[in-house]
Amino acid sequence: MIYYVELIITNKEGVRDPEGETIQRYVVSRFSDKITETRSGKYLLFKVVSNNKDEAIELVKKLADELRLYNPIVHKIEVKVNRIEDGSN
Numbered sequence: 001m002i003y004y005v006e007l008i009i010t011n012k013e014g015v016r017d018p019e020g021e022t023i024q025r026y027v028v029s030r031f032s033d034k035i036t037e038t039r040s041g042k043y044l045l046f047k048v049v050s051n052n053k054d055e056a057i058e059l060v061k062k063l064a065d066e067l068r069l070y071n072p073i074v075h076k077i078e079v080k081v082n083r084i085e086d087g088s089n
Contacts, residue, residue: 001049001050001051001052001084001085001086002047002048002049002084002085002086003047003048003049003050003053003056003057003081003083003084004045004046004047004048004081004082004083004084004085005045005046005048005056005057005059005060005079005080005081005082006043006044006045006046006078006079006080006081006082007043007044007045007046007060007064007069007077007078007079008041008042008043008044008077008078008079009041009042009043009044009064009069009070009075009076009077010039010040010041010042010075010076010078011039011041011074011075011076012074012075012076015074017039017040019040020037020038020039020040021038023038023040024037024038042070044069045082046060046063048060053081053084056081057079057080057081060079061077061079064077064079
């Protein structure tokens with residue numbers, strides 16, 4: 001099976017997000033005063049060949065941890081399967 005696994009990296013609560021603050025101040029606030037905060041992050045999509053969903057997720061988590069795709073002191077990650085294909089053409 002082929003799993004499309006999303007890795008979403010964002011700043012932890014309480015950690016400043018200058019990019020999100022800038023987007024909020026100069027773009028979002030001019031559009032609507034009902035949106036009170038904007039946070040930015042990084043989105044990566046991996047195409048993983050795996051026997052099951054949990055294995056695919058764990059592989060991406062391990063990759064993110066061991067290759068330091070994020071800083072665990074200031075960032076949090078969310079890993080989830082976006083979609084699944086059976087691998088046949």
